[in-house]
Amino acid sequence: MERILLSHGGGGKDTAELIREIFMEYLSNPILERFEDSASLTVGGKLAFTTDSFTVSPPFFKGGDIGKLAVAGTVNDLAVSGAEPLYISVAFIIEEGFGIDDLKKILKSMSWELEKNGVLAVAGDTKVVPKGQADGIFITTSGIGRIVYDRISASSLEEGDLIIVSGTVGDHGAVILAHREGLDIDINSDCSSVWDMIKRVLREDVEIHAMRDPTRGGIAQVLNEWAEMSSVLIEIWEEKIPVKEGVIGLCDLFGFEPYHLANEGMVVMAVKERDAERVLEILKSHPMGRNASIIGRVVSKGKRGVVVKTPYGTGRILHPPEGELLPRIC
Numbered sequence: 001m002e003r004i005l006l007s008h009g010g011g012g013k014d015t016a017e018l019i020r021e022i023f024m025e026y027l028s029n030p031i032l033e034r035f036e037d038s039a040s041l042t043v044g045g046k047l048a049f050t051t052d053s054f055t056v057s058p059p060f061f062k063g064g065d066i067g068k069l070a071v072a073g074t075v076n077d078l079a080v081s082g083a084e085p086l087y088i089s090v091a092f093i094i095e096e097g098f099g100i101d102d103l104k105k106i107l108k109s110m111s112w113e114l115e116k117n118g119v120l121a122v123a124g125d126t127k128v129v130p131k132g133q134a135d136g137i138f139i140t141t142s143g144i145g146r147i148v149y150d151r152i153s154a155s156s157l158e159e160g161d162l163i164i165v166s167g168t169v170g171d172h173g174a175v176i177l178a179h180r181e182g183l184d185i186d187i188n189s190d191c192s193s194v195w196d197m198i199k200r201v202l203r204e205d206v207e208i209h210a211m212r213d214p215t216r217g218g219i220a221q222v223l224n225e226w227a228e229m230s231s232v233l234i235e236i237w238e239e240k241i242p243v244k245e246g247v248i249g250l251c252d253l254f255g256f257e258p259y260h261l262a263n264e265g266m267v268v269m270a271v272k273e274r275d276a277e278r279v280l281e282i283l284k285s286h287p288m289g290r291n292a293s294i295i296g297r298v299v300s301k302g303k304r305g306v307v308v309k310t311p312y313g314t315g316r317i318l319h320p321p322e323g324e325l326l327p328r329i330c
Contacts, residue, residue: 051140055330069191072265082211088114089125102137197289210226230298232301
């Protein structure tokens, strides 16, 4: 078996072989091995539930691939909701002719990311479409997690809250852009699960008002959503925002705003002022949080918006991105 055939999506013998010989090699666990139409799960307490689709082009990029992205993206959506990730479902839409070796690489990445987070893939589906009706492979996931911190909301920001990012801004979007334009930059996508880092913060006696992974639209979209939902004015300090030189150079070349570019392994938090230094210390103690920084503050209630303060004391409004800057980045 070297290529995906239409018959692999037909529900018969070829489908069964694809599932048992390829998918189960990487995703097998006692729940999935029952081969039932739905998984029977035991989960206590309040739950978080999320769903997402992944259509990144190219499907393989510096620092990851669509499989790692699908698991990490689902885990991260749960983690920033204050939930411990437990289970995911995974559905594949695969174009006829897609290479089996490439599918195995994707499944292997998913397997590693699942194992790292202690998450089980407990349900799945596969459809094959004729050549030309898709772009290689699309993945849709749903995730279930147990909420361990239930005070996180985009409408909970208060005057005086400090804004923290856990890492450098725009890495994933920059890598995808560079790959499409045939440019070689010394940056990897930050694609990774943030749960191991976040759970260390949630275990502490700190007050987190909002938390988000800045995917499409970057930190600009996140901060503007928070400003709108909480009716607050947020000020961020340009010199405090960690951005890699390669990302800045790429943005200068194409006229992009670094704060509009996506991350896939970074978190933005709004934290009670008294707890901000402690949260920063915890983040920096984790390998993924070494570049964490306090980048701004909620300066007032009532007004809505985001202002970037430059090192020269001037300010500019940070608008959310308009249109689709980089289609199919996640």
